[in-house]
Amino acid sequence: MSLQCVLPPANLLTAAILCRGKCGLTRGITPYMVAMAMTELIVVIFHVLLKEIYIYYNPNSFLSLSTVCPSYIHMRTATMDYSVWLTVSFTFDHFVSICCPKLRRMYCTDRTAAAVIVAMCALSCLKYIPFQFLYEPRFHVDNVNWGCRPKVDYFTSIWWAAFAWMCSVSLSLLPFGLIVLLNGLTVRYIIAASRVRRRLKSLEAKDSEAENRSKSIVLLFTVSVTSILLWTTATVTLICNRVSVNHVSADLTNPSNIANEVGILLVLASCCANTFIYAMTQRKFRQEVKNGIKTLTLFIIKPIKLARQ
Template identity: 40%
Template sequence: MAVTDLLVIITAVLLNRITGIYFPFSFMSVTPICSLRIALICGSIDCSAWLTVAFTFDRFVSICCQKLKMNYCTDKTARWIIGIVCTLSYLRNIFWYFIFVPVYIIDNVPWFCVIFYKSLAWAAYDLILVIFSPCLPFLVILLLNALTVRHIIMANRARRRLRNQISGDNQKDPEMEKRRKSIVLLFAISTSVIVLYILYFMTVVYVRIANVTYFADSDFSDSTFILEENAYMLQFLCSSVNPFIYAGTQNKFRDELKRGVLCPFSMIPKFSTSRVQERNTLIPYYVVIS
């Protein structure tokens, strides 16, 4: 999931936004490269969104479906899910490459790309892509998180009643503390998705209804253009926030991160010890030679 979010930043921010702003007439703006770049951007965004859905479903199964957990929550299943999601995401967006036409043709070289279609098939394809990403992932994440939180709350009530009947005290329960942290994590995920994607949803609907199109010489001070760009900025920010929310809150991830940061420092004493041992083994050798 972190890799796909990083691909979104590389394709959508570095190769598209920064290149388009600071190097507008580079080879990246030639129509075939521009079309390929947009197809990769859409595929990366789809892959990031649906892997987030897959991870949310994995947490839902591990918490709410104990019988299914033993067979589903395995490394083999995770590898298959990741491969299938990534493959379908890029295959579904490969048609973006054929939907664009050049804006200018200078010295027989096509520059930039703009959507141009008149058939209902392309319009239906565009609508299907909007539904599958990000509308459907957004709704599925909210639904799964709501069901998970509901299950945790009901399990906590039953566990509290059982503990009160057995012990009759109100001591802290480590298991309930862990579940409470899970609720906070799920609410953080849902809130971040809602806040960072709600403007994008509104913009996508408005742009398609109003049939807004921007060219290289468009007025970038237009309020609609500013609204759309802010929506994209928040969408890309969501790809940066998700890895920290999902991975940064996990104890094992934090332990591995600390271990990776401290690894170079822990190797210094071992390196010094090995150098001292090597020097001690070489001294008798030079004495014999002399």
């Protein structure tokens, strides 16, 4: 958790560098990457700084009020869902860019990216509105309602069961499957295209288009594969719990609960991984980070030198 608490400045730095547009990325990809960086920052704030730290050390804070608790759970779930579907949108944009030349010019633009980002945000908020009506106060102290717990109907009503499955499908199962599918189709297209290009061009000739495509592919697969690996534990645990109708309890010695906690930890880690991915795979991004550090160092050192003179 300590690493995730240090990473919010890294997410801000990533968003600032990407917004400058000097990393050699297309105008259609950059909005997705900026939105992903900022959404991951919000996820860290809601799930780590507030839930795991602030509420843990301040159990009687305003977030524990029964009137605030459902809204907080709603926003916490919506931000996680938004983060996941931005990764799916990013993967789909790359799929269209590589595999659909006729659709590329119309879809892979900054305007389309902005529209998709806003639409995903609205859908993520709307999908989880039922959370506002799911909970009831946990206990009363001095005529004040504290905490929130699911109503009895949640465990007996078929409608709440359908909503629970919708949450599971939207948060994990569907995006996980779409990312795997889109990456599989992209790999298939790349292999087929590479065979054709080898027949048309000599192996010794320098293929600039292939080089540019390879850089884009490395970024796509690194982000997608990292997301898949870090979400696998949570997805498998979720399926097992839903199929066996096993609700997570407070007993941390239970193997299913241990797997659930590990899955949550890996999911939260996935929100911090993209910054490192950009640094490892994008040379221009690393250069922009170095330039930013140099500028900040000079900004701090210059007043000190002037003061000494």
